Amino acid sequence: MSIALVALLPLAGALLASLTIRSGRNVCAATAGGATALALALLLSHAPAVFAGEVVRTQIDWLPQIGLSFSFFVDGLGLFFAGLILIIGLLIILYARFYLGRQDPMGRFFAYLLLFQSAMVGVALSENVLLFLVFWELTSLSSFLLIGYWRHLPEGRQGARMALIVTGGGGLLLIAGMLMLGEIAGSYQLTEILARGEAIKAHPLYLPTLLLILAGAFTKSAQFPFHFWLPHAMAAPTPVSAYLHSATMVKAGVFLLARLWPALAGTEEWFLIVAPVGLVTMGIAAWIAIFKDDLKGLLAFSTVSHLGMMTMLLGFGTPLAAVAAVFHVLNHATFKAALFMGAGIVDHEAGTRDARRLGGLIHLMPISATLALIATASMAGIPLFNGFLSKEMMLDVAVGTTYAGLPWLIPAAATLATIFSVAYSARLAFHVYLGPARDDYPHKPHDPPVGMWLPVAVLCFLVLAIGMLPAMVAGPLVELTAQAVIGPAPLPEYKLAIWHGLTPALGLSALAVVCGGLLCWWYAPLLRFRLSLPRPEAKRLFDAAVAALVDFSRAAVAALHTESLRRYAGIIILTIVAVAAGAYLSHPYAPGGRDMLPVSLPAVVVWLVVLAACIGAAWLHADRLLALIVTSIVGLVVSLSFLQFSAPDLALTQISVEVVTTILLLLAINLLPRRSDAEPGLLPRAWSGAVAVAGGIGVALLAFAMMTRSLPASISDFHLAQSKPGGGGTNVVNVILVDFRGFDTFGEIIVLGIAALAIFALLDSALRGAAARRLDAMRQKVESGDAHPLLLVVSTRVLLPLTITVGIFIFLRGHNQPGGGFIAGLVVAVALITQYMASGYVWAASQGRIDAQSMIGGGVLVAGLTGVAAWAFDAPFLTSTFGYVTLPIVGTFELASAMAFDLGVFLAVVGTVLLALSQISRIEARAERTPVPEGPMDPALKPAPDAAPAGE
Amino acid sequence: MEFLVATAIGALTATGIYLTLRGQTFPVIVGLAFLTYAVNLFLFVTGRLAIDKPPIISPDAAAYTDPLPQALVLTAIVISFGMTALIVVLALRAFLETGDDTVAAPSLVEAPPEGESPGAERP
């Protein structure tokens, strides 16, 4: 548990830091530092055990189904890395407290920093590789936040984005690699994976796994060709650069290589890929570093170069090289963090980081400059400083390594890289800190407050201590760590000492110092030479690649998503036709054996009418009124067909829906354009015609195939049998609708109700804004003054009670004969609409005062409560009951709960139709410019004063 | 008879598809109405064709046609009525708002025009 806490404490600190900032900057920094120190103490409390050879572990289940768990362990490598992260973290926090300006939000900074620290410690201590991935990606995310901390700097944003994309992308590949690794090893626990190294290396999927994992490691550690992101991450505040981009995050890749060394290293593939990548990175980055004027840029490429060196060492795959790598990680962390902080001090004090504008700082800020020179010497590999020791080991190993049959290749290249390394170190020393004092700095530099240089001093102390007494200061730690890296195999013979005798490595080292110094001496001609070389700018390539991706995506989306309904619908329908045809044709089919009905003359006539209507609609649809008339005919014919084929209920429903639809469409046409515009071109028409014909033929074939085969045994046999005894009605369709499948009907009236509410909401808003302005500007082209023709008014007044009586009739008989609540509702609604049509909306509405919305709500409520009522009898929703009641005079009649349900249906239907139609009419009234007579038959037909009043 | 019905359904479907693929709202609505007729008939004839066998229980009836597809079609008719009503009003409303009766929508990738801020509505 406590190991998990090492990773989680900084996280808690992140939360606390963002909260305590209200109490002041010191409290905030103290919180951050305290959390880090606590975590460090916790970690170190396990150190004795680890040094004693134990592996401390803890495990909490997270997602055991796939083997993801919160398991942490501390072995030598973990202790080393986590310790490094926390110690440097502590120093960085101290440094940052003084580095950040008043205007910089410190709470956010420490929150991000500790979030990152937590992720890093997690990477170092995870035992579960899936958990490792979690922390790995978290480091990318938190570094994204940290690099972009200064939001006003465009470089910060770009650098952050680039870092995220490169390392995040690598992280994705790493996910794949780790999953494969786990799959091969049969476990996601590191200890088990490491124990099965031989099996892994022999597995056929070894190479792809290796490549994926290396992709993760190389992107993170900025190895060639992914080296370009790191320098751009330098837009971050210096503490961030120092922490992430020198000491910790970029080393995560190297850590990963070290961590998986027993499982993956030692093969031919490993050596052939990893070593040259490291070597090339080391050389190229060092070469670029020489010419960087920005101090942080120089240090950044230097870091890349050193990471390359570590990668190369691990890539050699030998235990000795691994020891060298471990040792160099330690050394590099100390001097490079010191250098970054030193650069920050320069920037902070002198107001610039440009080497061309700097020089002779030793005279103005002696403490800082001295410390920086110590670290620089270490970086250059000068004896007595720790950088020398690990570089010696590296050269020693390199000398013994043969690549591609050429024994000189690696030593020569490594030496060349070392020469460059000395050169940029010398440039840093001589062009910035040494030399004559200048007086043209933007600010006059002084040594900073002690809080800023103390962390550097601590690190420089380490540099010197290790450099002079390596075996004593670093020996046990290196041994422990190296042992953890190479796994169960015994450690090789090696000696941490300044003097190993006159070895080839010492010669190469000396050569490097001399040549490097000369290069620095000849900086001006070297720079000219460099400028004459082609310099592919990796950032530009990256930006171009991203821009190309964005352009491609825009082009693709613009080409695909044209927002043309014709195309969308066409593609969808074509897909449907193709899929249905494919499914149909790939399965056996036998023609059906059902007897067909004989053709009759009326049927042929009706059939011809349908065909004519179809052709007419397709041909003449531009005239919308005509299209509507043709549609009405089809509705009529469909209704007749229902009647002919034994479906009276359907015929009734279809025909009554038809008339309401017609009125609705007429209302809409009145405000819409009367004609559709001419279709553009023959080709689109031909194309949609082809789709249409394909769809039509397909449906016709399916329908024919279906109708000509006999009916399977259907659940409707039960409905026929149970309709009367179980449902209490002889109209089976109605009993199905209100009882067997009453739940469908419940949904159906809700659909209607929603439609009406949505229509109401839509049109309600048309009385405001652009729509209202358009309506106001619209002039109804009213041609006739007779708004309420007398004959129509009188006849509808007579018809209303008649129709309502018919509606009641249809409602009551529905259970036993064709009819029911739905049709009755439509009939009554139509009767009322007729009043509106004849006598005018205003007048009719004022006479009736029907609250359509309440009818809808009430209808649904009645239907629903009828269903709920069954619960009182512990019967399921919508369980119906019926009985026969006998009253004197009246006789016996049936009462069924389904009637209450049907009443709900009735109400909802009436409400829906009235609401929908009256809402549109309300909108139309807005477009009306000529005064509409308020009510029917006025003014002229109102009884003249001389005439006797009608009626009474 | 089955042939006539099948071809009629096919013709209605084809007309419906053709009109649905037009560029303006009203033909699309008419097309959807045709498709509705077609599919309602199709669903109806899943109970096969039967003449003079309405599913109304009576002692003299010899046989009944399958009542279930009828009930399903009834539900479908009602639902499609609601849908038709809504889409008609929607077409009308969109026309009133934009003065344009075509069925295309604004592009998803072009930069939003100056001054228009699509998401900037405030409650």
Add this chain to the structure above:
Amino acid sequence: MQLAVEILVSALILIGAFFLLVGSYGLAKLPDLMRRLHAPTKSTTLGIGALLLASLAYFMLVQGTLSLHELLITLFLFLTAPVTAFMLAKAFMLRNREEAPQRPTGAGRNWATMAPADPPGGPAPGEDPLRK
């Protein structure tokens, strides 16, 4: 008796069908709308009336069941047919003023259909008034 009933029913059926045909024939044949109106509004009503009587007779006399509701349809048609014709005539005259009659005598007013002139200016509905 049975024969007489059958003859009666059959005759009514045929008479009804005949008038229906005449109505549609007139619709197809007559030269303009005002004249076309005469045929279907009258003939079809009588045609349907005869058919409904046939139905009534058939159910009462042949099937022996009481069936009077056919009368309702007849009633409905008689109530609506004049209105239909009236509205159609108005719709026709409005668009074909050259075929419409002169103004009514004696009164200061026009026929209701023709009464007011178009409102001045303004685009027709369906055109976009805001886009000019």
Add this chain to the structure above:
Amino acid sequence: MIATACFVAIITVSLAVALSVYRLARGPDLADRVLALDTLAINAIALIVLLGIWYGTGMYFEAAMLFAMVGFLSTVAFCKFRLRGNVIE
């Protein structure tokens, strides 16, 4: 005999349907088409009544009634549209 009469009548009415469709297609005025539509509805009622007699069932009566209602309403609606634009004003 009644069956024969029905058969003849059905064919006659089918002819009437065809004639109405002819007028509907020809027009020329909207009123002509609407009149044709109305006549078609009446023809449909006739067919329904004839079917009722043919099959000896009263099941189709309501359908005939609704057809009558719908024919009337559609006609009125179309005419009102032509006269006033707004059907419900």
Add this chain to the structure above:
Amino acid sequence: MNHWIIVPIVLPALTAAFLVLALRHDLLRQRLVSIASTVALLAVAIGLVVLADDGTTRPYAVGDWPAPFGIILVLDRLSAMMLALTAALGLVVSIYASGGWDTRGRHFHALFQFQLMGIGGAFLTGDVFNLFVFFEVMLIASYGLMLHGGGGRRLRAGFQYVAINLIGSTLFLFAVGLIYAVTGTLNMADLAVKVAQVGEGDAALLSAGIFMLLLVFALKAALVPLHWWLPTAYGAASPPVAALFAIMTKVGAYAIIRVHYMMFGDAAAAAAPWIVGAALVSMAIGALGALATRRLGDLAAFAVVWSMGSLLVAIGMFDPGAMAAALYYAAHSTVAGAALFLIADAIAQRRAGHGDALVLASPPTQSTPLSAAFFLAAIAMCGLPPLSGFVGKLLILDATRGPLAVWIWGFILATSLVTIIAFARAGSLLFWKSEAVAVAGAAGNASSPTPIPALRRTALPLLALLLLPAALSGFAGPAARYFDAAAAQIADVQGYVDAVLGAGDKAR
């Protein structure tokens, strides 16, 4: 019979009806009733999850008619989980919308409750035609909600949305018709039995029906090439509605599981590679679209297409292990998608004059909490740790087997990278570049302060939506146990059939 099973349908329906009947002039009470009802719904749904977790498949015979003759609702782990997800999302969205969005049009809460009813019905029903009805309820409510607030873009996009879905509804009926014509039944359990017994000669018709039905569901699930409507509609819908819609695509995915994977089994198995293939293309198009768009809302919409692709990859494997991953991913992507839409709205409301357009502009006010929220939602959506998207991705990758595995892994990882790029670009434009502009422009013009809507009113739902992915990730173990059990229950088709059709023994 446990009547609680039907409550997730009846409660919102009655609430909506009541809102229309009694409270339509009183927005404040509407909000109260709507939220209270949704709280109750969530409580019931959670209760049902607990109930279902005993592994019993519980049929509920509406109207007391035995299966397969009446309509049967079925509660199992899968449906319970989807109900809970719906209710949770519904609660969040209803609270968020009560912060002011509901004033932009009429009947928001009634439509909203009806929408919940439709979704609940779709998840519960065990009857194919009843599924159609609930699809329609859900859709028509979604039309109303999608158009809520009006505006030209929304209306035009709405027309496309409605038209395409009407094509889908038509297809649904064709498909159901074919299936009924061959099998004579509509009950899902009965279908599972009957489909296996269909005669050789009927196979072509049946299979045409099955595949047409698959397309219906795929249309709802926005599977390429049927996905066109989604970016248009979701991008144009008012954000709270788009957030609610995050569950609607899942209905399509759910139906594929319930109907095709469970009931049609072998008869639909041929579809599996096609689903996976189309889902991979969906991921590609979704990711590219996310990168291409110029509005945050559109980006979120394409991200939904992408996540649906990931989900359907898992479903399309037709394998219990992958199914568990799919269920997890469904829950995750619903919440993450919804969060994105709401955050896009919160940002849009605070960027005067620029809305959610991805252009250089002055920063949103209250940018710190907003940027944090956006960052979290983006992380969740992209599948970066530590939120649920990462776990979901791991589960899917882990479950991927077979010859397509390389492709699937490749597509998932490559498109993940593209979405990361898209979100990184968007975020840096909205929060970083914009601050740069503000800093640069601050000196020149003292812009008039626009009234800032309080973040407090919407903070609670936003926070809830961000906590859910965290919780889903933190409690991935228990969650995955449930999903594994659900997947096992899904695989046990015979158990489902016995539970549903066995209920028919006690016919009255």
Add this chain to the structure above:
Amino acid sequence: MLRRTFPHPLLSLMLLLVWLLLVNDLSMGHVVLGAAIGIVVPLLTARYWPDRPRVRNLPAIVSYGIIVLYDIVVANVQVAMIVLFRRNDRLRSHFVEIPLELRTPEAIAVLAGTITMTPGTVSADLSSDGRSLLVHCLDADSPDEVVASIKSRYEKRLMEIFE
């Protein structure tokens, strides 16, 4: 009280009749139900038909009905003959104007309806002051004769019934 319950007894009676026709059943139960409907429905719809005319002269109504029915049958035969056997160019069609004495809207409506249903005439429009009825004749020699016959045969009787 009675008047408020039966705003129009004739309408109530008609609805009862309609109900019985609808249900095709003369049982006591339906008579009661029909009576109830006859009471309730007019109450519900009364507002949509204000100023209902009171017609009292029942014999006049009956005789009017018989005359009209007879005319309809004759008219149909006449029109059928014209349609079938007369060439189009031989039709002497024209509009005639009928000055109205009737003032009650219901009465005017009945007259217009009667005209449409009877021989060779169709009511086409009303003047906007309601004082003249426009009638189209399919085939008539003398417009004045048509006007005179309409006024004497129908309008006079309607005056008796309504006013």
